[in-house]
Every structure is written in structure tokens, then in C-alpha cells.
Amino acid sequence: MRILVAMSGGVDSSVVAATLAAQGHEVIGATLQLYDVREAEAKAGACCAGRDIRDAKRVADRLGFAHYVIDAEQRFRDSVIGNFADSYAAGETPVPCVACNMGVKFTDLLGLARELGAEAMATGHYVRRVETGHGIELHRPVDASRDQSWFLFATTPAQLAYLRFPLGDMPDKSAVRAEAQRLGLAVAAKPDSQDLCFVPAGGHYADIVESLRPGIAGEGEIVDASGRVLGSHQGIARYTIGQGKRLGAAALQDGVRQQVVGVEPGSRRVVVGPRSDAPGRTSLRLRDMNWLIEPPDAPLRCTVQLRAREGVRPATVLRTADGAGVTLDTAALAAPGQACVLYEGSRVLGGGFIRRDDH
Amino acid sequence: MRNVSNDLFMLFDANASETPRLAALAAADAAQRLAGNPASPHRAGRAARAVLESAREQLADLFGGEPDDLVFTSGGTEANALALHGVGRPILFGATEHDAVRQALPPGARPLQVPADGRILLETIDRALAEAPGPALVCLMLANNETGVLHPVAGAARLCRRYGAWLHVDAVQAAGRLPLDVASLGADSVALSGHKLGGPKGAGALLLAGARRGRLPPMIAGGGQEQGRRGGTPALGAIAGFAAAAAAAVAAQATTGARQATLRDRIEHAAISFGAVPCGAAAPRLPNTTCLALPGRPAASQLIALDLAGYGVSAGSACSSGKVARSHVLAAMGLGSLAGEAIRVSLPWDVQEAAVDGFIAAYIRMATQAGSRPA
Numbered sequence: 001m002r003i004l005v006a007m008s009g010g011v012d013s014s015v016v017a018a019t020l021a022a023q024g025h026e027v028i029g030a031t032l033q034l035y036d037v038r039e040a041e042a043k044a045g046a047c048c049a050g051r052d053i054r055d056a057k058r059v060a061d062r063l064g065f066a067h068y069v070i071d072a073e074q075r076f077r078d079s080v081i082g083n084f085a086d087s088y089a090a091g092e093t094p095v096p097c098v099a100c101n102m103g104v105k106f107t108d109l110l111g112l113a114r115e116l117g118a119e120a121m122a123t124g125h126y127v128r129r130v131e132t133g134h135g136i137e138l139h140r141p142v143d144a145s146r147d148q149s150w151f152l153f154a155t156t157p158a159q160l161a162y163l164r165f166p167l168g169d170m171p172d173k174s175a176v177r178a179e180a181q182r183l184g185l186a187v188a189a190k191p192d193s194q195d196l197c198f199v200p201a202g203g204h205y206a207d208i209v210e211s212l213r214p215g216i217a218g219e220g221e222i223v224d225a226s227g228r229v230l231g232s233h234q235g236i237a238r239y240t241i242g243q244g245k246r247l248g249a250a251a252l253q254d255g256v257r258q259q260v261v262g263v264e265p266g267s268r269r270v271v272v273g274p275r276s277d278a279p280g281r282t283s284l285r286l287r288d289m290n291w292l293i294e295p296p297d298a299p300l301r302c303t304v305q306l307r308a309r310e311g312v313r314p315a316t317v318l319r320t321a322d323g324a325g326v327t328l329d330t331a332a333l334a335a336p337g338q339a340c341v342l343y344e345g346s347r348v349l350g351g352g353f354i355r356r357d358d359h
Numbered sequence: 360m361r362n363v364s365n366d367l368f369m370l371f372d373a374n375a376s377e378t379p380r381l382a383a384l385a386a387a388d389a390a391q392r393l394a395g396n397p398a399s400p401h402r403a404g405r406a407a408r409a410v411l412e413s414a415r416e417q418l419a420d421l422f423g424g425e426p427d428d429l430v431f432t433s434g435g436t437e438a439n440a441l442a443l444h445g446v447g448r449p450i451l452f453g454a455t456e457h458d459a460v461r462q463a464l465p466p467g468a469r470p471l472q473v474p475a476d477g478r479i480l481l482e483t484i485d486r487a488l489a490e491a492p493g494p495a496l497v498c499l500m501l502a503n504n505e506t507g508v509l510h511p512v513a514g515a516a517r518l519c520r521r522y523g524a525w526l527h528v529d530a531v532q533a534a535g536r537l538p539l540d541v542a543s544l545g546a547d548s549v550a551l552s553g554h555k556l557g558g559p560k561g562a563g564a565l566l567l568a569g570a571r572r573g574r575l576p577p578m579i580a581g582g583g584q585e586q587g588r589r590g591g592t593p594a595l596g597a598i599a600g601f602a603a604a605a606a607a608a609v610a611a612q613a614t615t616g617a618r619q620a621t622l623r624d625r626i627e628h629a630a631i632s633f634g635a636v637p638c639g640a641a642a643p644r645l646p647n648t649t650c651l652a653l654p655g656r657p658a659a660s661q662l663i664a665l666d667l668a669g670y671g672v673s674a675g676s677a678c679s680s681g682k683v684a685r686s687h688v689l690a691a692m693g694l695g696s697l698a699g700e701a702i703r704v705s706l707p708w709d710v711q712e713a714a715v716d717g718f719i720a721a722y723i724r725m726a727t728q729a730g731s732r733p734a
Contacts, residue, residue, distance in 0.1 A: 028667070068663050071684050115660045115728055116667065 002026040003164070004113035006105060006123045007059070007067070009052025011180050011187045013124030014059045016166050018183045020122060021063040028116060029060045029067035032104060034076040035198045055187050062184060070112065072104050079103040081198060084205075085212040091265035092337025092356065093240040095308070096196060097151045106159045113162075120164050127152055128168030128346075129160060136160050138292055140346040141168040150305055153341040153351035154290045206237040220268035222250040225261070230272065236263050239270045241335035247272060261333070280331040286324040286340050286352030293349050295319055302342045302349055306334050312343055323352050369714045370671040373555075373647055374504050374532055374705035380557035380604045387559045387600030396592055398584060407595055414602035421605050422530075422551070423540035424566040430575065430588045431598055434563035435459055435531035435552030437578075441565050441589065442527045442548045443498070445576040449491045451524075452498035453479050453510065454691035459550075460498050460529055461687075470691075471499075477508040477692045478642035484515050488522040495524040501533035505675070505688040505703050506639030507648025509533070516545025525570055531555050531563075535608030536616060536645050547571040553601030556608040557708060562597035608708065619706045620646035622715045626704055627651070629719045633726040638689055638701055647710075652694070652701035653726055658686075661702045661725060668721040674702045 005017040007029045021027040031053050053069055060067030080099045087094035105123070113121040126146035128139040138160055140149045146167075155163070170176050173192075180188035199205045210217035222231040231250035233239065238246055243260040250272055251258055262271035289295075296319055303312035304326060314329040326340055334340070334354050341351035370378070390410050395403030397411045412426070419426040432438045436459040443450065443463045450468035452460060455477055471487055473479050479499065488495060497519055499510050512528055519526040528546040530539055535556030541549050547569040553562040567575065574588070581590020608615075627637050627649045638650040653661060658674035665672055675684040689698035704718075 028663070066663075066666065068659065070659050074685075112657070112660050112663070115656070116664055117728060 001119040002028065002117060004028045004030055004109070004116065004118040004121045006109055006121065007031045007056040008124065008193070009050075009055040009187070010124065010193055011185070011190050012126075012167055012176060014056065014185050014187045015176050015180050015183065016122050016124045017065070018059055018063050018185055019166060019179065021065045022183065027060075027063070027065040028113075028118060029056060029065060030070050030109060030112070031056045031067070032070050032072045032076075032109060034072055034080075034100070034104065036073065055190065059185055059187065070109065072108065075108060076100070076104055076198075081208065081212070085209045087337045088206075088209045088237040089213045089216045089265060090337075090356065091236065091263040093335040094337045095151070095339055095353075096198075098154055098339055101152055102154045106155060106163070110159060110162060120162055122164040122166060124167055125152060125165050126167050126170075127165050127348075129163060129165050130347075138348040139168070140343075140348075141165075141170070143170060143172045146173060149343075149348050150308055150339060150341050153292075153339055153348055154288070155292070156290060157292060160292070204238075206235055209237040210235055216265065216268065218268070220270065222247060222270045222272055224253070224258075225271060225273055230258075233270050236265060236268055236270060239263050242333040244275060259333075280333040282328045282331050284326040284328070284334050284340060285320075285355045286326060287322065287355050289319070289323045289350060289352040291350040295350075300342070300349070302344050304328070305339075305341045305343065306332060306354070307338050315342075317342055323355070367669050368671060369669060369718065371704050371706055371710075371714075371718060372671045372673050373707040374507075374703065375673055376554050376560065377535075377557040377604075378707040378709050379559065379600075380607045380708075382607045383553075383558045383600035383604035386603035387596040390599035391596035393595065397595065398582060398592065410599050411593060411595060414598045417602040418551070418564060418605055419566070421609050422534065422549070422566060423542040423544075424549070424568055425572070427586070428567040428572050430565045430567065430585045431593045432563045432565055432589060433561060433594065435529070435550050435555065436463075436563075438531075438550035438552070438563045438565040439463055439527075439529055441575065441578055442550060443496070444578050446496050446525075448525065449493060449495045450498060451484070451487045451491065451495050453500060455479075455503050455506075455508070455688040456498060456500055457504055457529060457531070459531075460500070464498075471497075473691055475693050476642040477503060477506050477639040477688070479510050479515075481511055481514045481518060484518050488518060488524055491522070491524070494522065496527060497524055498527045498529070500529040500531075501539070502530075502537065502645045502648075503639070503688060504532050505686055505701075506642075506650040506692075507532070507645035507705070508639040508642045509537075509644060512546065513544055519547075520545065532645060532648075535605055536612065536647060538612070541566055541568045545569065551605075553597055553604060556601075556604050558601035558604035559597040561594045562601040564601070611708070615708050616646040619708075619710060622710055622712065623647060623649050623704075623706055625715060626719055626722070630722055630726070633723050635726065636697060638692065638694060638697065645705075647706040647708075648703065649705075650689070650701050650703050652689070652697040654697065654700060656700055656726075658700055658702055661700075664725040664728065665702070665718075665721055668724065670718050670721050672702045672704050 003025050007013045017029050057067050080096050084094050084096040125148045126141040127149045130137040140147050219232050221229045222233050231248045239260050257275040258272040259275045261273040300317045304315045305312050316327045318325045336354050336356040342349040393407045395407035397408040415429050416426045419429045439459040440463040454470045454472050471483050502509050516526050525547040527548045529550045531552040534551050548571050549566045551564045554560040579590040630651045635651040662674050675686040685699040
């Protein structure tokens with residue numbers, strides 16, 4: 001079949017594309033150009049083709065399929081980086097990868113795949129897509145250490161029907177690299193990408209946020225729950241709930257280690273509380289819900305995952321008119337803007353973004 | 360795999376690169392076989408030099424310049440950059456100029472806006488020259504690479520003379536496709552490219568004329584080749600091919616152009632009936648070029664669909680990554696979102712009618728493919 005493969009230039013999506021091509025499918029490789037790599041890579045003289053784009057093209061050349069670079073700079077700036085900055089400016093901790101998957105990848109690129117008459121679009125994400133008698137399910141991958149299901153909770157059922165995730169069944173990353181080796185791909189030993197793709201090596205995401213939203217840059221107070229000033233910070237975009245670093249003199253109060261329990265954008269204050277208190281809350285409200293099951297009318301018992309690398313917690317979820325309410329069995333720290341993803345075993349049931357209390 | 364093999368692939372992207380002409384391949388091959396360096400004083404050097412100078416004379420003759428004023432370069436980009444190098448004058452440039460010009464401009468260069476048809480108005484140039492702080496250099500392409508729109512260059516040259524300004528003309532797309540006589544055009548420098556008229560890639564020329572005849576500060580001094588105006592051993596094979604291609608292009612110009620215009624119009628009419636908006640079609644244009652926008656359909660999607668169907672076209676200006684970028688030319692014409700929704704179809708000199716019919720069928724399939732892109 002004709003299948004479009006979203007290729008980042010990394011080993012994972014390269015193996016997906018090369019495997020499908022080797023199987024005889026008509027592969028169309030596509031690499032999104034999301035930002036100007038000349039800035040990100042700080043390499044003068046390079047045209048807009050960054051290393052990753054060249055790597056993706058070499059894979060396509062080797063396997064003999066077509067490859068295109070899709071300009072998504074404007075769209076990425078507006079829909080991902082802009083919202084990322086807005087979210088921090090509102091005192092939240094956003095997940096730009098989710099916004100990118102939802103918009104640039106699974107809306108725009110997927111729309112292109114359909115326009116080109118492709119029967120499916122494949123990516124190098126580590127999740128499993130399981131076809132059952134009563135619909136298509138999204139599951140955690142075989143290799144738990146590569147699990148990207150949390151980042152893909154917002155995939156709609158229609159998108160899921162069209163998508164393919166061949167790496168979800170791979171036992172581990174070394175098997176993927178071995179496959180790359182077997183296919184003769186030069187990217188077989190390429191290091192995994194780290195952190196946010198649009199933050200230059202050696203840079204800090206907060207610098208990007210502050211350059212886009214200068215209003216939130218600059219010092220502010222670190223206070224305790226009663227409002228007592230304990231120290232100062234270098235900008236609220238550098239703080240997220242649960243964080244114990246960058247607190248300076250405020251980090252230790254009466255011998256008790258402190259952590260961030262709130263970020264107040266209006267006053268530019270970071271609120272800390274004792275780490276030992278098992279702080280947090282049991283009640284969360286979610287917005288922009290996506291359901292991968294029939295949206296439930298009754299309270300739903302399931303497990304939830306509140307940040308990218310964390311275990312699940314038992315909870316009860318109740319669908320509401322504007323999202324969902326989550327009641328955790330035990331209190332936990334939850335950062336507004338992060339995703340709360342609902343699971344049943346390995347299966348993703350849906351999810352939403354954690355609201356600020358005042359929203 | 361169902362990949363399109365080369366023999367089934369039709370390249371309707373002549374403004375990126377023309378079909379190589381047989382005479383050019385033969386001339387290039389013969390020149391490549393010469394071991395001598397044109398700068399060497401011995402017999403082998405003299406033989407190479409003879410080929411180089413014959414090419415120079417031939418090109419100068421074809422385009423109405425003096426051989427001494429023709430500086431060989433690596434291509435159109437270098438020729439344009441050389442014309443803009445070390446000028447020391449205020450620079451005015453057309454808003455639809457190629458990146459070869461735009462990226463070579465010094466800071467402070469001022470763009471000259473174009474109306475919706477893409478053809479600059481002489482009064483725009485007149486006003487800008489009157490406002491310029493001193494004798495200026497005006498940069499204006501003869502034919503636009505994306506739309507084929509022709510600028511009133513002879514009129515611009517008259518204005519430049521009146522204000523004591525120099526006129527640099529990027530004639531890369533026009534040379535070989537339209538009559539070009541540098542002397543009567545009134546330009547002070549003209550950029551040319553070999554592969555845009557069917558020669559090998561790797562050779563171009565800057566033809567100096569009028570006020571700029573003679574010396575020119577080199578970008579690369581090297582061994583003082585090209586009368587000290589461009590250092591480095593010239594690419595003899597590409598240059599010999601360039602001259603042979605130019606001769607063939609000029610000889611067949613009228614008949615080729617008439618045939619291309621008929622076929623181009625056929626494509627354009629068919630595309631319009633399926634919702635396409637031709638860009639710049641109200642202005643005089645190159646006979647081989649049409650720029651077709653499909654509202655609501657990103658250019659990349661159109662280009663890829665046609666590529667997969669076996670037809671090569673382009674969109675925006677080519678970047679080394681192959682990225683399909685928004686067109687600065689169409690943006691300058693005030694076409695808004697259409698700037699990201701247009702492809703350029705540029706017919707080669709050897710275009711066949713059957714290929715055009717096949718292209719039209721592929722275009723219609725592409726244009727009517729259900730777009731499922733959410734707003």
C-alpha cells in the first residue's frame with residue numbers, strides 16, 4: 001500500500017520507513033521542518049537542511065523511496081511554541097510534544113497523507129495500536145522504557161484508525177538499532193534525541209519562553225504558603241510543581257527540604273512547601289478531553305498518569321460538560337498544563353490537560 | 360516498489376534546470392578532454408584557452424556584449440553576487456528578485472514593490488531613484504523565475520541613465536528564451552546561467568556593459584583569472600557547453616517559444632477550469648512558465664502528488680533541503696495565502712505535446728483529490 005512515514009531523521013522512524021519499504025510498500029517519507037535549524041544547531045553556512053533532514057534523505061535514497069521536507073515552521077511557531085510560552089506565562093507546565101502530535105503531525109501531516117492518497121501514516125512512536133472486534137485501541141508498547149503513550153493520549157479515534165506504530169511491538173531499543181544495522185542505515189548508532197527538539201543544545205527552554213513573553217522574565221519572590229518571603233528566583237518559567245531545584249536559600253527551611261507547590265503568574269511568585277508533607281491534592285479538573293473509549297456517563301475507575309515519567313495512580317474519573325473531574329485515591333502533586341492520561345492496564349482510555357484551580 | 364523510474368518521469372521544471380542540449384553535451388565533453396589549464400603558457404594551455412575564449416566570444420556575440428566584458432562564473436548566483444559585490448552605492452531591488460540577488464544585498468538595500476500582476480511599474484523605480492541619497496544601483500530581473508513575469512527593463516534602463524544610476528539585470532531565466540541584446544537593453548551588467556538554457560550545471564557569466572565595463576572588484580582574487588575579476592580555474596567543460604547551449608537556444612528561440620506558449624496556455628486553461636488561479640498571467644511572461652495556485656491546497660501537497668504521478672514541478676524557490684517554502688514572490692504580489700498554495704510549471708525546450716496531455720490529466724487528478732484537511 002501507499003503509506004506516508006513521518007521521518008524525524010532519527011533511528012526509530014528511519015527503521016519504520018525502511019522496513020515498510022523493504023516489505024514492498026510504496027513509502028512516502030516526510031520530514032517536518034519545525035524550526036530553523038541554523039539557530040538550533042548554530043551551524044553557519046548550512047542551508048535549512050539540518051543534520052536530521054539529511055539523515056532522513058539518506059535513508060530514503062538507500063531504500064529508493066521518495067522523501068519530502070514539509071515546511072511547518074510557521075504552524076509550529078504558532079500552534080506549539082506560542083502556546084508553550086503562553087502556558088508558562090499562565091503559570092502552567094505545558095507539554096509541547098502533545099500539542100505538536102495533535103496539530104502539526106496528526107492533523108497537518110496526516111491531512112497531507114490523505115491528500116496524497118496514502119492508505120495510512122506510520123510514525124516511529126513507541127505505542128501499540130491494537131485492532132479488536134469492537135474498535136481500535138491504543139496501548140503502551142512492549143518496551144516500557146520507551147513508552148510514549150502518555151504523549152499520544154490526544155490522538156482521536158479517527159486519527160488512530162489511520163495511523164500505524166510498527167515499533168510498539170519491538171522488545172527494546174537495541175532491537176531497533178539492530179534492525180537499522182541489518183537494513184544498512186547510517187543512523188543505526190545515532191544518539192537518541194533528548195529534551196525538547198526546538199531548544200538549542202546548551203540552551204534552556206525558559207530562554208525561549210522569556211524571549212517570546214518578556215513580561216514573565218525576571219526575578220520574583222519565593223514564598224511559603226503563608227506568603228512569607230524565603231528567597232528570590234530568576235523567572236517563573238523555570239519552575240514547575242514538585243520541583244526541588246533552583247530554590248537557592250529557600251530550598252531548606254528549618255532543616256526541611258522544600259519543593260514548589262504553586263506558581264503565581266500575576267505576582268510572579270513561586271510558592272514552596274515542605275517536601276515531607278506528602279502535599280498535593282486528590283481532586284483535579286481536566287480540559288480538552290480526548291476519549292478513546294465511548295465517553296462514559298458513569299464514574300470510571302481506572303489509573304491515571306500525571307506526568308511523562310511517573311507511575312500510575314488509581315482514580316475515579318467523572319465526565320463533565322467541559323472536560324472531566326478526577327478523584328485520586330491518594331493525594332499527589334499535579335502541575336496545571338500537564339496531561340492526565342487515563343489507563344486500564346496497558347490501554348489508553350483517554351485523557352485531558354490539568355486545569356489551574358482558578359480556571 | 361512502484362517508484363517512478365527516470366524514463367517515465369517528465370520534468371516540467373525547466374526554470375530550475377533545462378533539458379541538456381545535445382550540442383552542449385558534445386561541446387562540454389570535448390572541452391573536458393583537454394588536459395591543459397587555460398592559464399598555462401604551453402601548447403596544451405593554449406588549446407584550453409582557445410576553447411575558453413571561443414566560448415566567451417560566442418556568448419558575447421549572442422547576447423550583444425563585448426568578449427572583454429564577459430566574466431565567467433560558477434553560475435547565476437555567483438554572477439549576481441559579483442555584480443552586487445563592493446558596489447558602494449545605494450541599492451534598489453525588485454521585491455520579486457531571486458534569492459541569488461536578495462541574499463547578496465548589503466544591509467540597507469531598498470525593495471521596490473510590485474503590483475498584483477508582478478510587473479514592476481516604472482513610476483515605482485522613478486520615485487525610488489528620486490529619493491535615493493545618491494547615484495544608485497538598481498537590480499531588476501528580466502523574467503521572474505516563479506511566474507515568468509517580465510519586467511520593463513529597457514524602461515528601467517532609461518530611468519537609470521537619467522539619474523546616473525547603474526542597472527543590474529538578472530537575465531538567468533530570460534536568456535535563451537527571449538531575445539536578449541545587452542547593448543540595446545541598456546543594462547550595466549547582466550547575469551547569465553548555463554544550465555537554465557540547456558548547458559551543464561556549473562557555469563554562468565556576468566556580462567558588463569555601459570558604465571560598468573572594464574574593472575570589477577573580485578570576490579575571489581586567486582590567480583587573477585578573468586582579467587582579475589574572478590580568480591580560479593574556469594570550469595572549461597561547463598563553459599564550452601554553456602556557449603553551445605546558448606547558440607542552440609537562440610537559434611531555435613522563436614519556434615520553441617511559440618510552441619511552448621501554446622502548450623503552456625493549454626495547461627493553464629485546463630487548470631483554471633479545475634479551480635486554479637494563475638499568478639502573474641495578466642503581465643507579459645516567458646512563454647514556458649505558468650504559476651498555478653490552488654486555493655486551500657498547500658503547495659507541498661500539490662508538488663508531491665504530481666511527483667508521485669511522474670511529473671516534476673516546483674514551488675517557491677528551491678532550497679537545498681528540498682523544502683517547499685512559501686513563495687516570497689507571490690507574497691510580494693500581495694497574493695496572501697495563495698503564496699503557499701502555488702506551483703510553478705515551466706516547460707523545457709523539448710516539451711512534447713503528449714507529455715503535456717499526460718500532465719493535464721495528472722493535474723486534474725491531483726486537483727480533484729478529496730482534501731480531508733481540517734480547517
